[in-house]
Amino acid sequence: MPVVVKKTLGNLLQDEHNNYYELVSFFLDSDISNLEKEKKATYLLNDELDKIQLDKISLPHHPQDIKESYKNENQIVGQCYQDYLNRRKAGSEREYFKNVGQAFEFLIKVAPVKKVDGSWLYSLMKYWSDPVFHDLILIYLEELGLGQAKANHVCIYDNLLRKLGLEDFELFLEDEYYHQPAIQLALAYAPPVFIPEIIGFNLGYEQLPLHLLITNYELKELGIDAKYFNLHITIDNLDNGHAHKSFKVFENIYKKYKDKEAFMEKVKRGYALNQQGISSVHIIKNLNLENLVHAILKRKALVGQWVHNDQQEIGCKTINQWLTNPQEIGSFIDQLVEKKWIKLNCNPEESVFWRMISHAEGKMYGVFTPAERQIIHDWMGGEQHASKVLPYKNNLSKVEPLQDYLFRHMLDEQLQNLQAKVDQTDRFELKFCKLMPFLAPEFHHQGIGLWSTRKYAELLFPYLTVPAR
Ligand SMILES: [Fe+2]
Ligand SMILES: [Fe+2]
Known part of the structure; x- marks a missing residue:
């Protein structure tokens, strides 16, 4: 396609969507034809692949070297995890999630990508008649739990969010959290020319990272069901799991390509797509309950700005006036702290604001959902008073069979x-x-x-x- 025409087509496709969230919604819209999705996927992938600098990709060039580097990487991850466990046994603190609120923040922020788990392999499902793709098809089917809701990765994650009351947090997230999901969905609808990129992407995605092991350990410690994370430790293993199958398919298809250089370049670019968007490690390193509380209050302010009476003034403004401008939420919270309505790093029960939102007779009881209250509680409580274990942990095991009924x-x-x-x-x-x-x-x-x-x-x-x- 001539450059000028390509650019015009690109602009047209781009103009329809302002952000990644809209792209994700587009790919998940069952009323849009596969042909339209394929066009959009091609545009998006070309755009993303163009941004990648090949010399910065760590993947070795030859299949045998890749296998060796995977084995080494696996050993390093295993060793780092043992070191982590030893530190913990020696009495050191959790390293990822200080409290339940932070674990909630993590689960909310990784949700967009977990909700499309496995999607990058969907386009390969049409190659059922070619055995060379069977291992990739099998990985996809296993991501889908072979059709059992209890084992379908998206169902498991949805179920986790539902049990914790975290299903409605997607509007709190900035668009960048939808960048990686948009790429995975573009791969789902990619035309055959992108098969090497899909293989490369899959090679990277099915490896066992250290953060998964530690996340699994710490969520369990906090009393949060870690099944979703645990199953990725077992199912993705390098011995006979998804990591092994991913490598096997890559090797078999590598042998079929005449131009090995061109194939490897495409595989590497696909592999590098794993790094686009916000990673789990980045999310963990940047957990910030205060920012999340600001986001929660900003959303409440949309309604809250109309419903308070004008008698009470805080810092020369009525509450309605504060809430009219969401950008001022930070200053409003500072005022509440100054007025001692919010006492940070204390038992939240000592704060007027907490009692108002959490006690049944409180003036703002019911304004915040239980999950929002947990986040606010752990932000206010700080190191000493935040929840170190999910308060309703013991009830959760009793609701397990509910999932069977949800789909029946x-x-x-x-x-x-x-x-x-x-x-x-x-x-x-x-x-x-x-x-x-x-x-x-x-x-x-x-x-x-x-x-x-x-x-x-x-x-x-x-x-x-x-x-x-
Ligand atoms: Fe998965
Ligand atoms: Fe997997």
Whole structure:
């Protein structure tokens, strides 16, 4: 395509979306055709890949060296984790999450990327007839829990957020948190020319990082269900798990490409896409409950600016006046601290503001959700008085079976039609063709997607599944 035309097309595609959040919504919109998504994916990926500097990528150039470096990396990660455990056994503090509020902040900020877990492999599902892709297809199906809600990674994360009351925090996040999810969804709809990039991306994503091990350990310590993190430690292993399968496919496809240089350059660029956006490590290093509390109060101010009476003045302004300008939330909080309504680094019960929002008879009881109150509590409590364990930890184990019921009722007309169509034909290619749309990132964690995943897995890997239905 001539440069000028390409640029015009690029601008047109770009103009429709102002930010990554909108791009993520676009890719997850089931009313938009795959053709449109493929066009957008091509534009976005080319744009992202152009930004990558090849000489800064640490991936070795030859498959054997990559395997060696993975083994070494795995050993280093294992050793660092043992060092961490030894430090903890010797009595040192948690290193990632000081309290429950910080763990909540982490879970909220990684949510956009967890909600599209595995999506970068979706486009490969149409290559079911080519065994060279079977290991990647299997990784995708395992990300989808082979169609079992209890094992589907997106369902597990959604369930975790639901149990903690953290489902509605996405509007608190800045757009950059949607950068990596937008890339993963673009890979989901990428045309075949991007297969080497997908393989490279997958090679990087399926490795076991140190932060996953420590996150898993510290969440458990705080009384938070760490199943999502734990299963990535077991399922992604280098011995026979996703890391192993990722390397095997890469090696097999490498052998098929005539121009190995060109292939490796594309693999490396795909690998580097892992680094785009905000990483888990960056999120952990920059946890800041005060900023999150500001964000929560700014949102409340949208309604709060109209509902307070004008009798009470704080720092020469009424509460309504303070809340009219969300940019002044920081100064407003400073005033509340000065007036001793908020006492930082003390037991929150000593603060008027805390009693107002958390006691049943408090004037602002019900304004903040339990999860928001936990975050505010741990910000106010500081080192000494923040929650070191989830207050309702013991109740959570009792609600575990609830998840089974959440999906049992989702048999709907669309699903029944699909089941009839798939059952009516004996032709394999038609069955796959009918099932594939429901394995897409926007569907696979819903009733119809879970059924389609089970059926797809049953057709391609019968040894793995119990029959669907
Ligand atoms: Fe996963
Ligand atoms: Fe995985």
